[in-house]
Amino acid sequence: MAGLDEREAAAGVLIDTFQTAGMAANVLGSRDLAYAALTYGRQIAVQGGDDLRDAHLAATTAWVNLRDGRTKQGFLLAAAQADRIEPKMSEHDPDRLSVYGQLVTNAAVAASRGGASSDNAREYLSQAHAVAARIGDEHARGAHAQPYGPMYAATQAMSIAVALGDTAGALRLMDTVRLDDTVPLATRARYGLDVALTQVECRRWDAAADTLQAVCAMAPGWVRHQMLPGVIISRLAGVSVNRLRGLANSAGVPLGVR
Helix, strand or coil: CCCHHHHHHHHHHHHHHHHHHHHHHHHCCCHHHHHHHHHHHHHHHHHCCCHHHHHHHHHHHHHHHHHCCCHHHHHHHHHHHHHHHCCCCCCCCHHHHHHHHHHHHHHHHHHHHHHCCHHHHHHHHHHHHHHHHHHCCCECCCCCCCCECHHHHHHHHHHHHHHCCCHHHHHHHHHHCCCCCCCCHHHHHHHHHHHHHHHHHCCCHHHHHHHHHHHHHHCHHHHCCCCHHHHHHHHCCCCCHHHHHHHHHHHCCCHHHC
16 A cells, blocks of 8 residues: 555646646647646645645636636636745745746736736736746746746736737837747747737837747747737738738638738
């Protein structure tokens, strides 16, 4: 019979497997599968008293809510879980800081997209930057989790600025944010889409087309599951029809959205 430590270790592996499955299903657009995987994982975490893994699964669930258009639910879940596991100022466990950072960031993004007020978005974004500074470098709780740190917080600040219509803020971030390979491909690609959308807002048509083309080349499988490329292509002007057709083909978007 397995001992307590072995059972806890096995439960942790199972929970993390559900976490990874939920994240993958979300990227592929299988929301029901994502919710199911994350719910099962949370049930096991609660039964085993694993508060940190439970909070991490909740952070991912809030992100699925965002992708599903359920911004209010995502905000409320992320905010409640952030309050529950908020680390003390004296605490320096990078796993807890990373999970807390994900939660306050998800709350900020959800608020910026209509889940709460713009003031809520800025308040939680401030907390996100503060906890990222405490971590210092990008850190992930678990082998397949989203690393959290100053660069990730900056990419989400860009997304929030775009959502709030803060073009000046987005332009400032474009001038200062520099991402390296410690940031996952999907995060770098999403940041690129936010940059392209900002360039469209500023009527920098060729620059926006160049940025979108770079994203399509960087993450060809990922980009075909996103809605934002279609929005960008539909708003591009001053670009040849042939180039638009090529961008639409790369992004998996019908040119008719124009």
